Amino acid sequence: MSVDSYKWLPYSLASWMQKAWHGAGEPATTPFTPLAKALGQTRFALLTTGGLYLKDQQQPFDVLREAREPDWGDPSYRVISRETSLREISVAHTHFNPADAEEDFNILLPIHRFLDLETKNEIGSLAPSAYSVMGFQGHPIPDYVPWRERYGPEILERMKAEGVEAVLLTPA
Amino acid sequence: MLVLARMFEEGGLSTILVTMMPSWAEQYGVPRAMAVEFPFGHPLGLPGHQEMQTMVIKDALTVLEQATEANTIVHAEYSWPGDESYWRRQWQPAAASPLVAKYLHEIRAMRP
Numbered sequence: 574m575s576v577d578s579y580k581w582l583p584y585s586l587a588s589w590m591q592k593a594w595h596g597a598g599e600p601a602t603t604p605f606t607p608l609a610k611a612l613g614q615t616r617f618a619l620l621t622t623g624g625l626y627l628k629d630q631q632q633p634f635d636v637l638r639e640a641r642e643p644d645w646g647d648p649s650y651r652v653i654s655r656e657t658s659l660r661e662i663s664v665a666h667t668h669f670n671p672a673d674a675e676e677d678f679n680i681l682l683p684i685h686r687f688l689d690l691e692t693k694n695e696i697g698s699l700a701p702s703a704y705s706v707m708g709f710q711g712h713p714i715p716d717y718v719p720w721r722e723r724y725g726p727e728i729l730e731r732m733k734a735e736g737v738e739a740v741l742l743t744p745a
Numbered sequence: 746m747l748v749l750a751r752m753f754e755e756g757g758l759s760t761i762l763v764t765m766m767p768s769w770a771e772q773y774g775v776p777r778a779m780a781v782e783f784p785f786g787h788p789l790g791l792p793g794h795q796e797m798q799t800m801v802i803k804d805a806l807t808v809l810e811q812a813t814e815a816n817t818i819v820h821a822e823y824s825w826p827g828d829e830s831y832w833r834r835q836w837q838p839a840a841a842s843p844l845v846a847k848y849l850h851e852i853r854a855m856r857p
Binding site: 605643679 | 746747748749750751752753754755756757758759760761762763764765766767768769772773774775776777780781782784785786787788789790791792793795798799802803805806809810813814815816820821822832833835836837838839842843844845846847848851852853855856857
């Protein structure tokens, strides 16, 4: 099977994305850190680009500014505890229907599934913190400078401080 | 997301991406990815469907465990368990995103 990246998009939108969206000039080589331990001994963190936030405790991603400046996306991040329960999460992301993720955030940030795997010793453990960003970072060329220079290093430092060895990444 | 995956790998962590857009991962490079032909917003399946979510996660962890080099992209053999024409609309936001609204004239011009 070959997954069709544009299967779910209307023809005109898919065609426009392929014509008008550009990358931010990634280097030719891709870094690779081999998994150091068996899954059953590995400590995991989770990160989604789905725009999830704790609705009573955190600011939503800035979709009001995005409404004024459609070529801009909020680069900040939210830390979401592994203790989070289902009704505590909302979604601030203008590019998909958030209803299913607000019903069960595990389809984007699978904290509860990883707690299950931890209980069954199928992974070593799930770190205390999971992470959420909002994936749309600008058009026609995404502005990744805030992720590269500030937020990415902050997240990485926090993961390492919590002993994380591997990360599951889930775009929306 | 690919930018963050690179930063984590450079920082000594191993990453696995579950993506609906493998063409981007191929174009821009990814340490490891599992591609799923699922509607946007649903990389791990349907809400409340724990067995489906666990299946996708375990398959992704197998890719993480078995990949030996960068740009490993495994295409999962799943079929989305829902009506295709319904889900082509259902994943979309109720109102067009600001980006789509701004460029609607360009998007409409792409119609055959």
